Amino acid sequence: MPQTDHLKTDCSKCAALCCLVLAFDKGKDFAFDKNPCEPCRNLSGHDCSIHDRLAQEGFPGCVAYDCLGAGNRVVQEVFGGQSWQQEPRLTRVMMEAFSGMCEVHKRIDLLRAAGTLPLEPRDEQARRSFLDRLEQHRWSGTELNEFEAGLALEIDIFFHGIASHLPGTPTAGH
Numbered sequence: 001m002p003q004t005d006h007l008k009t010d011c012s013k014c015a016a017l018c019c020l021v022l023a024f025d026k027g028k029d030f031a032f033d034k035n036p037c038e039p040c041r042n043l044s045g046h047d048c049s050i051h052d053r054l055a056q057e058g059f060p061g062c063v064a065y066d067c068l069g070a071g072n073r074v075v076q077e078v079f080g081g082q083s084w085q086q087e088p089r090l091t092r093v094m095m096e097a098f099s100g101m102c103e104v105h106k107r108i109d110l111l112r113a114a115g116t117l118p119l120e121p122r123d124e125q126a127r128r129s130f131l132d133r134l135e136q137h138r139w140s141g142t143e144l145n146e147f148e149a150g151l152a153l154e155i156d157i158f159f160h161g162i163a164s165h166l167p168g169t170p171t172a173g174h
């Protein structure tokens, strides 16, 4: 049972970061093209103006997307509730921090899932240690920018290691 609820998405505590940062292509999941870092034309403040009819309007991809709580954590923990809409100078750093926090939360999700595996005691200790570091840490924007090239890499190597001595276990992290 997770000790924290960091993976719970709460759009009311976010600043529509996914609707700003993410790109999508016109097709079965999205009704038009959107470039990365371009506010979606359906945004109204921090709300989606077609939220109640996303699928009918041709956006099932938005319904399926879940940032795993990365957006609300970035806005509340890193930026103290501020928004790129009220503070345009924050736009770039908020986008970068959101991307970094998404990577943190993906690893939290994987590390939690690995708790069901029959790990060696040493590996279980490492899993718990990584999880504690990701969940308990209060991240700064700089640390989030450095995450993928640092701790994320250590965690991915850990997953490759445990997959190699758990026959039949799919490689995690990719």
Ligand code: SF4
Pocket: 018, 019, 040, 041, 042, 043, 044, 047, 048, 049, 050, 051, 059, 062
């Ligand atoms: S359609 Fe709505 S939920 Fe999807 S990206 Fe645009 S504003 Fe966000």
